[in-house]
Amino acid sequence: MMKRGIVIGGGIAGVTAASALAKLGIEVALLEKEPEVGGHLRNWDRLFPSRRKSTEVLQFLTKQINSTISIHTNQKVVSIQEKHGHFVVETEKGLIVEGDSILLATGFELFDASKKEEYGYGIYENVITSVELERMFQDGKGILTQQGTIPKRIGFIHCVGSRDEKVGHLYCSKVCCVTGVKQAIEIKETIPEAEVFGFYMDLRMFDRYFEEMYFEAQQQWGINFIRGRLSECSENPDHSILVKVEDTLTSRPLRMTVDLLVLLVGFIPSAETNQLASMLEIPIGEDGFLEPVDEHTLTNSAQHPGVFLAGALKGPVCISETFADARATAVQMAAYLNPY
Amino acid sequence: MKDFGYSIRKDRQIDYDKNDKRVLHYLEKHEPSILTCIACGSCTATCSAGNFSDFNIRLVQTLFRRGETEPLKLEIRKCMLCGKCQLVCPRGVNMRNMILAIQTAIDKLK
Amino acid sequence: MISFNLFVLPFSLGLIYLLYMIARWWYKWISALNPNDKTRFRNGLFSPRFFSAVKEVFLESLIHRKMFKRNALMGYMHMSFALGWFLLIILGNIESRIYSTTHINPPYYPIFLKFFIHDKTVLWFEIYTVPGFFRFIMDLLLLFILSGLALAIVKRSKSRWFGMTRTTHYQLTDKVALTCLWLIFPVRLFAESFTDGYYGGGGGFVTQHLGNLLVLIFQEASQHIAYMLWWTYSLVLGIFFVTLPFSRYWHIPTEILLIFFRHFGIKPQAGHSSFSDVEIGACSRCGVCIDVCQLGVAAHVHDIQAVYFIRSVRDEQVNRDITLRCLVCGRCQQSCPVGIQTDSLRLIERNIFSGSLQSDFGYLPPKTPRQASIVYFAGCMTHLTPGILRAIKGIFLQAGVNYLFLDEQGSVCCGRPMLLSGKHDQAMKLMEANRQLILATQAETLVTSCPICYRMFIEMYDLPMQVVHHSQYILELIKTGKIPLQTHYKKVAYHDPCDLGRGSHVYHAPRELLAKVSDLVHVKNEYEDALCCGGSLGLYTLNPKKRNMVTKNALDILMANQPEIIATACPLCKKTFAKLSDVEVLDIAEMVYPAIPDKTQVTA
Numbered sequence A: 001m002m003k004r005g006i007v008i009g010g011g012i013a014g015v016t017a018a019s020a021l022a023k024l025g026i027e028v029a030l031l032e033k034e035p036e037v038g039g040h041l042r043n044w045d046r047l048f049p050s051r052r053k054s055t056e057v058l059q060f061l062t063k064q065i066n067s068t069i070s071i072h073t074n075q076k077v078v079s080i081q082e083k084h085g086h087f088v089v090e091t092e093k094g095l096i097v098e099g100d101s102i103l104l105a106t107g108f109e110l111f112d113a114s115k116k117e118e119y120g121y122g123i124y125e126n127v128i129t130s131v132e133l134e135r136m137f138q139d140g141k142g143i144l145t146q147q148g149t150i151p152k153r154i155g156f157i158h159c160v161g162s163r164d165e166k167v168g169h170l171y172c173s174k175v176c177c178v179t180g181v182k183q184a185i186e187i188k189e190t191i192p193e194a195e196v197f198g199f200y201m202d203l204r205m206f207d208r209y210f211e212e213m214y215f216e217a218q219q220q221w222g223i224n225f226i227r228g229r230l231s232e233c234s235e236n237p238d239h240s241i242l243v244k245v246e247d248t249l250t251s252r253p254l255r256m257t258v259d260l261l262v263l264l265v266g267f268i269p270s271a272e273t274n275q276l277a278s279m280l281e282i283p284i285g286e287d288g289f290l291e292p293v294d295e296h297t298l299t300n301s302a303q304h305p306g307v308f309l310a311g312a313l314k315g316p317v318c319i320s321e322t323f324a325d326a327r328a329t330a331v332q333m334a335a336y337l338n339p340y
Numbered sequence B: 001m002k003d004f005g006y007s008i009r010k011d012r013q014i015d016y017d018k019n020d021k022r023v024l025h026y027l028e029k030h031e032p033s034i035l036t037c038i039a040c041g042s043c044t045a046t047c048s049a050g051n052f053s054d055f056n057i058r059l060v061q062t063l064f065r066r067g068e069t070e071p072l073k074l075e076i077r078k079c080m081l082c083g084k085c086q087l088v089c090p091r092g093v094n095m096r097n098m099i100l101a102i103q104t105a106i107d108k109l110k
Numbered sequence C: 001m002i003s004f005n006l007f008v009l010p011f012s013l014g015l016i017y018l019l020y021m022i023a024r025w026w027y028k029w030i031s032a033l034n035p036n037d038k039t040r041f042r043n044g045l046f047s048p049r050f051f052s053a054v055k056e057v058f059l060e061s062l063i064h065r066k067m068f069k070r071n072a073l074m075g076y077m078h079m080s081f082a083l084g085w086f087l088l089i090i091l092g093n094i095e096s097r098i099y100s101t102t103h104i105n106p107p108y109y110p111i112f113l114k115f116f117i118h119d120k121t122v123l124w125f126e127i128y129t130v131p132g133f134f135r136f137i138m139d140l141l142l143l144f145i146l147s148g149l150a151l152a153i154v155k156r157s158k159s160r161w162f163g164m165t166r167t168t169h170y171q172l173t174d175k176v177a178l179t180c181l182w183l184i185f186p187v188r189l190f191a192e193s194f195t196d197g198y199y200g201g202g203g204g205f206v207t208q209h210l211g212n213l214l215v216l217i218f219q220e221a222s223q224h225i226a227y228m229l230w231w232t233y234s235l236v237l238g239i240f241f242v243t244l245p246f247s248r249y250w251h252i253p254t255e256i257l258l259i260f261f262r263h264f265g266i267k268p269q270a271g272h273s274s275f276s277d278v279e280i281g282a283c284s285r286c287g288v289c290i291d292v293c294q295l296g297v298a299a300h301v302h303d304i305q306a307v308y309f310i311r312s313v314r315d316e317q318v319n320r321d322i323t324l325r326c327l328v329c330g331r332c333q334q335s336c337p338v339g340i341q342t343d344s345l346r347l348i349e350r351n352i353f354s355g356s357l358q359s360d361f362g363y364l365p366p367k368t369p370r371q372a373s374i375v376y377f378a379g380c381m382t383h384l385t386p387g388i389l390r391a392i393k394g395i396f397l398q399a400g401v402n403y404l405f406l407d408e409q410g411s412v413c414c415g416r417p418m419l420l421s422g423k424h425d426q427a428m429k430l431m432e433a434n435r436q437l438i439l440a441t442q443a444e445t446l447v448t449s450c451p452i453c454y455r456m457f458i459e460m461y462d463l464p465m466q467v468v469h470h471s472q473y474i475l476e477l478i479k480t481g482k483i484p485l486q487t488h489y490k491k492v493a494y495h496d497p498c499d500l501g502r503g504s505h506v507y508h509a510p511r512e513l514l515a516k517v518s519d520l521v522h523v524k525n526e527y528e529d530a531l532c533c534g535g536s537l538g539l540y541t542l543n544p545k546k547r548n549m550v551t552k553n554a555l556d557i558l559m560a561n562q563p564e565i566i567a568t569a570c571p572l573c574k575k576t577f578a579k580l581s582d583v584e585v586l587d588i589a590e591m592v593y594p595a596i597p598d599k600t601q602v603t604a
């Protein structure tokens, strides 16, 4: 009898894994809670490091989907049960899908910036998140303040919701530094006369062409980097934002007025994912993300036979890593379903 | 500058080998959270005392780490112990106890 | 002829020793008072306060009223011992006077009355009153005490019934004294019963019947047994008296002096004083403070609670960690049946253990703020909660309040955080700087958003103006019709901030205000019994993980009735809860602000 795999989550990880499984001759069902596949990718306008359009990647992704994959969108998975090595997945709407193996690819959530009240998100109009800035780029109506003016000075705040004991996330979200540098360049492309500042603690340019992008940001676009973490900001009567940091390189407090303040929000573990994981007794790490069997050698298998993990539910990753990880997970899962 | 054979300026160099790290060692024991500082400067940016003076609580930490004990004695007197710094510190450094512990360590040096 | 027998000696000598010790220590403590307090003490002795003190001694030391309020079983247990014994002594004395044949009546006489007088049936007193009155009443009192003893024995194993999950440990002297105390009354019962049974007719409804039964069994030996029991009775009494000053029971005479001190207006000092010594001695180790302490209940810190802290001070074992690891939340102080001001005791020790910090705030610029009749002081922490600031500014704008925002460019700390390190003198420097700033505005009303500042302004600043917390001020604005409200009710749990509630007794205004904009749900720990959010500046040494455990525990209790919002009235509580809460945490001002219809927009 043909073995069947179930992929939960239709982001980059889920779709890639599903198509890889299909290519390996396995019957797959893919469940996605949103009306369309793509996950967070759909929210980004252009991608680092090259600033290509995200739609190019999305197209690649959708092209991978062939008729052998049965896709169920608008189906949010709420329960997974195991009966004699056989999995029964149920969605909010009551759809029941059965299979022999599960691939979890439910991704991550974004940090809710209003949790850092002193940064004024949700209180000051011109404090926005990197996600909202992406939407502005996508909308193509230009970058404007809430008052409809063109911002002359823009600040980027790194590590919002990451590397912060105060919000319970000690880990680094890995992609926000690059995202910040990418967005800073894009701002300069849109508003060449604007001054752009990045307030950072460490700039983590961890992957290929990232450091080069940082170099370009400085050399070609004149973007300034100030080493100091925002403590708090306040709003001026004209709705511009006064930021307070220590310029740690001169050891002096620094105040600066910006017209737009962008908070580089990080990854947080998805509560939904962790709920599903607990149904299968898959351990959750200290950072809140799912724990695979082995941190080096078996990163694709969950500590539950027949369950596999792909993508950002194991912690912050960028797109290229997600693709590679998803394919590797598909291979692991195929080997489990059809042992040679 | 002309060399008169003496200088009123302190040696610019931090002589790590010679410096006295007893304050650091006392703190490592009595307020281990100081070990985790990443020198982000949030504490200094928000500091109530720093708002009115040149007091720099982040620098205070860097100083005892390097064994530069002398300037600490006067610096920590400026702290109001208000606790604002602690409320923003991303590493959970317990600065108020740190200040009291620095003083206790200095008391012990005598 | 004076009745005497050698066996009265242990009791008599023990009693003399105990009285000597009490006199010696009381004298020592009283003479160590500072001159002002000495005058207070002297004046107090000849004032109505003396009688109010006596009344409290009666209510607290004998009846244990506060203990009763906490837990009836425990109250009864303590009362049966204290009041029962007291009445036994008083009535025993009257009884012995009535039956005595001599004029000289040594103190041991009433204690061992039955040994000396066997036949009390034909005396004049009872002919005119109720026959057997004393025999009945003395037996009843003995039963009363024995019932307390039974409870005490049960408590050793079933402390939960007494509302306690943890109790204190006993030291050797405690054990000796306790054993004697427990033995005193059963031994007395049997000594009296044997005597009554043997000689016939002297006992009451318990001792006589029991005595008759015993004599039936032991026959002639009863006389010897009785004599041995009288010896034992005297011995256990004597040993109890001698060990008492070295055991936990020493708190009894000390507490009596403490009650007098308090009634005479003697107060804790910033450093060690007679008052603090007496407070330390007055702790009964009842352990009530253990179960109310969140550091124990929620964070598994089990060595800092008031009772342990006080013990470590008494035994000179106190150290930096024990001293600085405490929320200074006031919960133990609130619940202590002896009324010990555990907060101030803690700060006295902190002064010693927090190093010789000599603050220097010389950098504070001499400020000349503009004058204003209404002055708003946000406080350090409020600058980290712009949501509160926006709400306050908005409410003031809508109500047309013309005010000066005194610390808009940054606050000078109110001094309480420094005070909490025990550095009273250094805190005074800050307070003085801030006070001058406030005075310079010539304000009539000072409004603050921070309960910590509020408490300081009220307790320590001596300001010639009305000082209000914003919850009180906003309530006034609503009552005087300055701000209209369009309410949209949501289920809200209110958290009393320590410094606003227990610290300043402001419980009503926040609730009245919230009731106008929300549906308040019941919270198990509220008012005086409210929990600390865990963010307290009183806590100097605890890692963030354990601190979070305290917060989580307090949150769980707030969430018990599924509120949609947690409301509080303190920026520090708000920040502390918001870190771990699943529901929104808002300050009272932020609850009111959105309820104002048709607002003009403001900048936060």
Ligand SMILES: Cc1cc2nc3c(=O)[nH]c(=O)nc-3n(C[C@H](O)[C@H](O)[C@H](O)COP(=O)(O)OP(=O)(O)OC[C@H]3O[C@@H](n4cnc5c(N)ncnc54)[C@H](O)[C@@H]3O)c2cc1C
Pocket: A008, A009, A010, A011, A012, A013, A014, A031, A032, A033, A034, A037, A038, A039, A040, A041, A044, A046, A047, A048, A049, A075, A076, A077, A078, A105, A106, A107, A108, A109, A130, A131, A175, A179, A265, A266, A267, A272, A273, A310, A311, A312, A313, A317, A318, A319, A320, A322
């Ligand atoms: C601000 C920002 C910008 C970024 N920009 C870039 C970039 O430029 N370049 C780059 O390389 N990387 C970028 N990344 C990283 C990139 O977004 C991630 O690597 C990628 O999205 C991870 O894909 P994923 O499939 O693992 O997770 P996701 O994208 O989160 O997909 C998970 C999918 O699962 C679905 N799902 C969740 N729960 C359920 C459920 N219970 N039932 C059914 N379906 C469910 C979700 O709807 C979603 O479609 C960025 C990240 C951030 C935060």
Ligand code: SF4
Pocket: A158, A159, A160, A162, A163, A171, A172, A173, A174, A175, A176, A177, A178, A202, A203, A204, A264, A266
């Ligand atoms: S990637 Fe950069 S901005 Fe993001 S958490 Fe790490 S250090 Fe901070």
Ligand code: SF4
Pocket: B043, B046, B047, B048, B049, B050, B057, B078, B079, B080, B081, B082, B083, B084, B085, B086, B095, B096
């Ligand atoms: S506690 Fe001291 S160092 Fe920290 S903010 Fe207050 S004044 Fe500054």
Ligand code: SF4
Pocket: B036, B037, B038, B039, B040, B041, B042, B043, B044, B058, B061, B085, B088, B089, B090, B091, B092, B093
């Ligand atoms: S806020 Fe904390 S981590 Fe940052 S410099 Fe200060 S002590 Fe170090």
Ligand code: SF4
Pocket: C282, C283, C284, C285, C286, C287, C288, C289, C290, C306, C307, C310, C332, C335, C336, C337, C338, C339, C340, C342
């Ligand atoms: S401090 Fe008060 S509550 Fe605690 S043990 Fe002593 S008397 Fe009892």
Ligand code: SF4
Pocket: C292, C293, C294, C295, C304, C305, C306, C325, C326, C327, C328, C329, C330, C331, C332, C333, C342
């Ligand atoms: S003040 Fe609070 S934290 Fe400190 S011992 Fe008492 S109950 Fe515990």
